[in-house]
Amino acid sequence: MAAAGVGGQPEGEAVITRGLTKRYGSRLALDGLDLQVGYGEVFGFLGPNGAGKTTFVKLLLGLGRPSAGTGQLLGRPLGDRSARSKVGYLPELFRYQGWLRAQEVLTLHCQLAGLPPAGFPDEVGRSLELVGLAGRGEDLVSTFSKGMQQRLGLAVALLGAPRLVVLDEPTSALDPVGRHDVRELIRRLRQEGVTVFLNSHLLSEVELVCDRVAVVDRGRVLAQGALTDLLSGEGPRVRCRDLPGDALPGLGALRRDGDWVSVPGLDRSRTPELVAAIVAAGGRVYQVDEGRASLEERFLQLLERA
Amino acid sequence: MSWRPLGVIAGLTARELLRRRLVHALLLLTALVLALTGWGFSRIPHLHLGGELLTPQLARLAAAQLLLLVMFMFSFVVGLTAAFLAAPAVAGELESGIALAVLARPISRAEFLVGRWLGLALPLLAYVVLSASVEFWLVAVGTGYAPPNPVGAEAALAGQGLVLLTLTLALSTRLSAMTSGVVAVVVFGAMWVAGVAGAFGSAFHNTAISAVGTVSHLLVPSDGLWRAAVYEIQPKLFASASLSRVGSPFSATSGATPAYLVFAAAWVLLVLAAAVLSLDRREV
Numbered sequence: 001m002a003a004a005g006v007g008g009q010p011e012g013e014a015v016i017t018r019g020l021t022k023r024y025g026s027r028l029a030l031d032g033l034d035l036q037v038g039y040g041e042v043f044g045f046l047g048p049n050g051a052g053k054t055t056f057v058k059l060l061l062g063l064g065r066p067s068a069g070t071g072q073l074l075g076r077p078l079g080d081r082s083a084r085s086k087v088g089y090l091p092e093l094f095r096y097q098g099w100l101r102a103q104e105v106l107t108l109h110c111q112l113a114g115l116p117p118a119g120f121p122d123e124v125g126r127s128l129e130l131v132g133l134a135g136r137g138e139d140l141v142s143t144f145s146k147g148m149q150q151r152l153g154l155a156v157a158l159l160g161a162p163r164l165v166v167l168d169e170p171t172s173a174l175d176p177v178g179r180h181d182v183r184e185l186i187r188r189l190r191q192e193g194v195t196v197f198l199n200s201h202l203l204s205e206v207e208l209v210c211d212r213v214a215v216v217d218r219g220r221v222l223a224q225g226a227l228t229d230l231l232s233g234e235g236p237r238v239r240c241r242d243l244p245g246d247a248l249p250g251l252g253a254l255r256r257d258g259d260w261v262s263v264p265g266l267d268r269s270r271t272p273e274l275v276a277a278i279v280a281a282g283g284r285v286y287q288v289d290e291g292r293a294s295l296e297e298r299f300l301q302l303l304e305r306a
Numbered sequence: 307m308s309w310r311p312l313g314v315i316a317g318l319t320a321r322e323l324l325r326r327r328l329v330h331a332l333l334l335l336t337a338l339v340l341a342l343t344g345w346g347f348s349r350i351p352h353l354h355l356g357g358e359l360l361t362p363q364l365a366r367l368a369a370a371q372l373l374l375l376v377m378f379m380f381s382f383v384v385g386l387t388a389a390f391l392a393a394p395a396v397a398g399e400l401e402s403g404i405a406l407a408v409l410a411r412p413i414s415r416a417e418f419l420v421g422r423w424l425g426l427a428l429p430l431l432a433y434v435v436l437s438a439s440v441e442f443w444l445v446a447v448g449t450g451y452a453p454p455n456p457v458g459a460e461a462a463l464a465g466q467g468l469v470l471l472t473l474t475l476a477l478s479t480r481l482s483a484m485t486s487g488v489v490a491v492v493v494f495g496a497m498w499v500a501g502v503a504g505a506f507g508s509a510f511h512n513t514a515i516s517a518v519g520t521v522s523h524l525l526v527p528s529d530g531l532w533r534a535a536v537y538e539i540q541p542k543l544f545a546s547a548s549l550s551r552v553g554s555p556f557s558a559t560s561g562a563t564p565a566y567l568v569f570a571a572a573w574v575l576l577v578l579a580a581a582v583l584s585l586d587r588r589e590v
């Protein structure tokens with residue numbers, strides 16, 4: 001799914017960490033994190049407040065040093081400078097020089113990223129356009145609303161065709177339209193083969209755009225994998241009445257939970273068979289649940305279990 | 307360390323001084339002070355003493371004394387300006403989170419810090435040289451007094467500014483902007499007091515007290531450089547012991563030795579290196 005991106009993706013993984021650990025004094029912010037993000041993937045990093053999401057991203061970008069463990073970013077050791085030239089980053093705490101104009105902030109980042117100077121104006125104009133700030137480039141950043149500043153941060157992160165875009169809660173200050181725009185942006189990045197690392201606790205957002213996710217809590221990964229795998233698992237169930245017996249022919253023993261019946265171990269793909277068998281046995285069907293848990297349910301389940 | 311990011315940060319820093327109108331404010335106020343003192347100096351040759359006009363020699367002597375006082379104030383302004391500029395330059399960016407996006411770029415902490423330093427140091431040097439030169443010129447035109455070594459005096463004053471700038475920048479890699487500014491200013495004042503004490507000790511041949519001065523000059527060479535500047539500003543005859551007022555911060559019995567100047571330069575570089583190390587080890 002992932003590696004089939006445009007233009008051929010390099011070998012290996014965009015992000016790998018092994019036993020990544022971060023201590024702040026006696027507090028363990030990251031507890032031996034093993035994570036893997038393939039090139040071209042849109043990866044969602046989920047966790048409750050204080051789980052260690054921001055800490056993880058900072059270690060990836062060399063803004064902090066791991067207490068233990070290792071990792072690679074775009075095939076280079078963590079904190080490596082050449083890797084950082086191909087990464088766009090929107091920090092959770094997005095603040096830009098208030099005394100500069102928006103386009104000057106973008107030009108500054110073009111310079112810092114080492115892009116060819118001839119392309120600065122185009123690059124700045126393009127990124128302002130992408131985040132819906134076209135026409136506001138001349139304004140001082142200090143006159144921007146919070147959401148506009150976050151949009152500017154997104155524009156900064158998108159400058160210069162990065163290989164990897166790291167977004168730490170990119171929609172925390174955005175209105176519903178802005179959130180929608182960010183989803184569209186992420187989809188567009190995926191089409192271009194750009195790897196996206198998305199920190200979020202907005203589960204619906206992650207559900208809508210991510211290929212793979214990891215759920216973290218207290219610095220540990222509780223689960224990681226393709227979103228579809230993570231969300232399946234329970235099997236289909238049917239709310240019905242007047243169904244006699246405790247087994248269905250050809251399917252197996254029934255489990256009842258009030259009006260809900262299910263067949264333990266039955267795959268989701270056999271939902272229609274289950275419904276047909278219930279109807280054939282005389283049951284009256286009111287509701288069918290395919291068994292795909294919402295991300296929120298899964299998330300809460302995982303956290304409870306931990 | 308590579309030049310491009312260093313230059314980008316230095317340019318950004320200097321641009322901030324302009325955009326925040328700091329340069330305008332400083333130049334405007336300095337121009338006012340220069341105009342006032344220039345006028346004052348030009349009046350000295352017209353002063354009367356016991357019904358008679360001051361002799362040119364006496365006028366020049368009075369001008370020299372007054373110039374030392376003015377330059378003393380100026381050295382304070384330079385020191386405080388350096389501390390105020392440097393205190394938020396790193397700590398402020400870290401506290402506000404502006405540094406996050408910048409340091410995630412392919413730039414090393416050393417380039418960031420040295421860029422900051424250059425972007426503040428060069429404007430500060432320009433300011434010192436410009437305003438001191440104008441003041442010296444005004445005094446020469448108004449009174450005929452010219453310091454024996456104006457360039458040396460400017461270099462020493464600029465050096466004192468760099469000492470404060472570098473010290474504050476190093477502090478601000480760990481302390482908040484407010485705290486590093488205050489600590490640097492207190493150190494500046496303490497070194498000056500210790501220097502006065504040391505001069506006192508030397509005048510009275512008290513080795514213990516004079517050691518205080520020596521140690522302070524080695525700990526932080528701000529007062530040491532101020533005294534070097536004094537020596538280059540004052541008339542040569544001030545340096546002779548009989549005329550040198552006991553322990554005065556406005557006179558010096560000797561200039562800075564080349565060894566001390568080398569030491570002061572090494573001190574600045576060392577503290578700058580320590581600041582880089584300190585920033586390198588810190589979380590953003």
Ligand SMILES: Nc1ncnc2c1ncn2[C@@H]1O[C@H](COP(=O)(O)OP(=O)(O)OP(=O)(O)O)[C@@H](O)[C@H]1O
Pocket residue numbers: 024027028029047048049050051052053054055056092201589
């Ligand atoms: N600089 C720091 N000093 C001390 N503790 C820290 C520091 N930064 C983070 N922590 C601690 O590390 C843990 C993880 O914090 P982190 O900011 O990574 O959480 P997060 O998952 O990003 O949370 P949120 O969803 O609220 O953004 C928290 O317990 C936090 O208190």
Ligand SMILES: [Mg+2]
Pocket residue numbers: 053054055092
């Ligand atoms: Mg966070």
